[in-house]
Amino acid sequence: xxxxxxxxxxxxxxxxxxxxxxxxxxxxxxxxxxxxxxxxxxxxxxxxxxxxxxxxxxxxxxxxxxxxxxxxxxxxxxxxxxxxxxxxxxxxxxxxxxxxxxxxxxxxxxxxxxxxxxxxxxxxxxxxxxxxxxxxxxxxxxxxxxxxxxxxxxxxxxxxxxxxxxxxxxxxxxxxxxxxxxxxxxxxxxxxxxxxxxxxxxxxxxxxxxxxxxxxxxxxxxxxxxxxxxxxxxxxxxxxxxxxxxxxxxxxxxxxxxxxxxxxxxxxxxxxxxxxxxxxxxxxxxxxxxxxxxxxxxxxxxx
Amino acid sequence: xxxxxxxxxxxxxxxxxxxxxxxxxxxxxxxxxxxxxxxxxxxxxxxxxxxxxxxxxxxxxxxxxxxxxxxxxxxxxxxxxxxxxxxxxxxxxxxxxxxxxxxxxxxxxxxxxxxxxxxxxxxxxxxxxxxxxxxxxxxxxxxxxxxxxxxxxxxxxxxxxxxxxxxxxxxxxxxxxxxxxxxxxxxxxxxxxxxxxxxxxxxxxxxxxxxxxxxxxxxxxxxxxxxxxxxxxxxxxxxxxxxxxxxxxxxxxxx
Numbered sequence: 001x002x003x004x005x006x007x008x009x010x011x012x013x014x015x016x017x018x019x020x021x022x023x024x025x026x027x028x029x030x031x032x033x034x035x036x037x038x039x040x041x042x043x044x045x046x047x048x049x050x051x052x053x054x055x056x057x058x059x060x061x062x063x064x065x066x067x068x069x070x071x072x073x074x075x076x077x078x079x080x081x082x083x084x085x086x087x088x089x090x091x092x093x094x095x096x097x098x099x100x101x102x103x104x105x106x107x108x109x110x111x112x113x114x115x116x117x118x119x120x121x122x123x124x125x126x127x128x129x130x131x132x133x134x135x136x137x138x139x140x141x142x143x144x145x146x147x148x149x150x151x152x153x154x155x156x157x158x159x160x161x162x163x164x165x166x167x168x169x170x171x172x173x174x175x176x177x178x179x180x181x182x183x184x185x186x187x188x189x190x191x192x193x194x195x196x197x198x199x200x201x202x203x204x205x206x207x208x209x210x211x212x213x214x215x216x217x218x219x220x221x222x223x224x225x226x227x228x229x230x231x232x233x234x235x236x237x238x239x240x241x242x243x244x245x246x247x248x249x250x251x252x253x254x255x256x257x258x259x260x261x262x263x264x265x266x267x268x269x270x271x272x273x274x275x276x277x278x279x280x281x282x283x284x285x286x287x288x289x290x291x292x293x294x295x296x297x298x299x300x301x302x303x
Numbered sequence: 304x305x306x307x308x309x310x311x312x313x314x315x316x317x318x319x320x321x322x323x324x325x326x327x328x329x330x331x332x333x334x335x336x337x338x339x340x341x342x343x344x345x346x347x348x349x350x351x352x353x354x355x356x357x358x359x360x361x362x363x364x365x366x367x368x369x370x371x372x373x374x375x376x377x378x379x380x381x382x383x384x385x386x387x388x389x390x391x392x393x394x395x396x397x398x399x400x401x402x403x404x405x406x407x408x409x410x411x412x413x414x415x416x417x418x419x420x421x422x423x424x425x426x427x428x429x430x431x432x433x434x435x436x437x438x439x440x441x442x443x444x445x446x447x448x449x450x451x452x453x454x455x456x457x458x459x460x461x462x463x464x465x466x467x468x469x470x471x472x473x474x475x476x477x478x479x480x481x482x483x484x485x486x487x488x489x490x491x492x493x494x495x496x497x498x499x500x501x502x503x504x505x506x507x508x509x510x511x512x513x514x515x516x517x518x519x520x521x522x523x524x525x526x527x528x529x530x531x532x533x534x535x536x537x538x539x540x541x542x543x544x545x546x547x548x549x550x551x552x553x554x555x556x557x558x
Contacts, residue, residue, distance in 0.1 A: 013558075047558075050399055050556055051394065051398065051399070051557065052398055052399070053557060053558050054456040054553065054557055054558070071401065072403070073401075075399065075400060076401050078399075080399055082392075082395050084392050084395075086391060086393045086395060086396075087391075087393060088388075088393045088396065089325055089391075090320070090321050090325075092322075092408065095320075099315075099316075099317050099396075100396060100400070101381075102308050102309055102312070102313025102314075102316070102317075103314060103396070103397065103400035103402060104310070104312050104401065105310050105401070106309065106402050107309050145396065148487075229353070238366075251535035264457035272431055298332045
C-alpha cells in the first residue's frame with residue numbers, strides 16, 4: 001500500500017490557482033523530495049495532506065486512510081514539521097513534547113521523548129522555556145514535536161530554512177536513520193544539494209502543476225548530461241562546437257566555454273577539433289550535472 | 304500506551320496549565336476587581352437601594368458580582384487562548400493531531416468553565432468572610448454557575464474562531480458581552496426598570512443566568528428558576544451546537 005496517495009487534487013484561493021490537478025504516489029519507505037520555487041504549491045499540498053487545508057476536489061490518503069473522511073487514522077500516521085517557526089511561550093521543551101504526545105493519544109511516552117531530544121541535541125534544554133531558545137533550537141523542538149508519536153510518515157516542510165550546518169547534520173543523520181528503519185519521509189527544501197543527497201525520488205511543482213516526477217538519478221541523467229568547462233590559452237572556439245555551449249553569453253567574449261556532453265567519449269573528439277583549429281587549452285574540467293541544473297532546466301522549460 | 308480520551312484530557316490539561324501558570328493575572332486579579340466593585344457600589348448604594356425585602360443591597364450585589372466574574376473569566380479564557388494561538392501560529396499543534404471537533408470543544412470550554420468557577424469561588428470565599436451570605440437553594444447556584452460559565456466559554460470559543468485580530472475580539476467583548484452582562488441585572492433587579500426595559504431585559508439570556516443564580520442565594524428572583532434554567536439550558540445547547548458546527552467545518556481554522 002502507498003504511504004501517500006494524492007489523486008487529482010485542486011485548490012484555489014479566490015482567483016489564485018494554488019494546485020491544478022496534482023496526482024502522485026509516495027511508496028512506503030521512500031525518501032521523497034517535493035521541490036519547486038516559492039508559490040509552486042508545495043506547502044498547500046502538504047497542508048492538505050496534514051488536514052490544515054482542504055482541497056476543492058481530489059483525494060489524499062495516508063496508508064489508505066482518507067485525510068478528510070478518516071482523518072483520525074490518517075493524522076495518527078503523519079508527523080508534520082511546519083515551515084513557520086512557531087511555539088507556545090507558556091511551556092518548557094519537555095512540557096511541549098509531552099503535550100504533543102498526549103494530543104496523539106500517548107501517555108507515559110517519556111522514554112521516546114528522551115530519545116528524540118537526545119538525537120536532536122535538546123536534552124540539556126528539556127526544562128528551558130520555549131521563549132528562551134534560539135531560532136535553531138526552536139526548529140529542533142518543531143522536529144521533535146512531529147516525531148513524538150513515532151509516525152510512519154514524516155513530512156518536513158523546509159526544515160533547514162535559516163538554520164546552521166550543525167543542526168542540518170544532526171537533523172539529517174536522525175531522519176536518515178528513521179528512514180532506514182522504515183519511516184517514509186517527504187521533504188520540501190530549497191537546498192537542492194540536500195534533496196539530491198537524501199531523496200531517492202523527486203517531484204517538482206510549478207504554479208500548482210506537477211512538472212517532473214522521477215528517481216533522483218533518472219532526473220539528473222535524463223535532463224542534463226555532464227559539462228566540459230574549457231579555458232583557452234589561445235585561439236577561439238571552432239564554429240562546429242558552438243552549438244554545444246550551454247551559456248550563450250560566453251560566445252560574446254572571453255576565453256572560457258561550458259560545453260554540454262552526454263558521454264565521456266565525446267571529450268576526445270572535442271579536443272581533436274580544438275587542436276585542428278589551432279586553439280590551445282589552458283585548463284579543462286569535466287563537471288557532472290547536479291539537481292540544481294536539472295531544476296533550472298525544468299523550470300525554464302515550463303515558462 | 305494509547306488511550307481513547309487522552310487527546311481530550313491533554314488539551315484540557317494544557318488549557319488549564321496555560322491560565323494557571325499566570326494565575327495572578329487570570330485568577331487573583333479578577334477576584335480583586337470584583338472586590339473593588341463590591342466595596343465601592345456597596346458603600347455608595349447600601350443605604351439607598353433596597354431590592355428584596357430584608358436583603359441589604361451589598362448582600363444582593365454579591366451573587367451578581369460572583370456571576371459576572373464567572374462569566375467574564377470563562378469568556379476571556381477560551382477567547383484569549385484561541386486568538387493567541389491563531390495569531391502566533393501555534394494552533395497548528397492542535398490542528399495536526401487526530402483531535403475531533405467534540406474534543407476541541409470539550410477541552411476549550413471545560414477549561415473556561417474551570418477558570419470561571421475558580422474566580423467565582425475566590426469572590427465567594429472572600430465576600431463570605433465579610434458579609435453573612437445565606438443559601439436558599441445551593442444546587443441552583445452550582446447549576447447556573449456551571450451553565451453560565453459553559454455558555455460564556457462557548458461564546459469565547461466562537462469569538463476566538465471568528466476573530467482574526469485582537470481588536471476584533473475586543474469588539475466582540477466590548478460591544479456584545481459587556482453590554483449583555485451589565486444589562487442583565489448584575490447591579491439591580493429588573494423590577495426597578497421601566498416597563499419597556501423590563502421587557503427588553505427578558506430577551507437577554509444573561510438576565511436568566513444571573514436571576515437563576517441569585518435565586519439560589521435568596522430564594523427570591525424576578526422569574527421562576529425553573530423557567531430561567533430552561534432558557535439558559537436551551538441557549539447553551541444552541542451556542543454549543545453552533546460552536547461545534549464551526550469547529551467541524553474548520554471555519555477560519557482549516558482553510
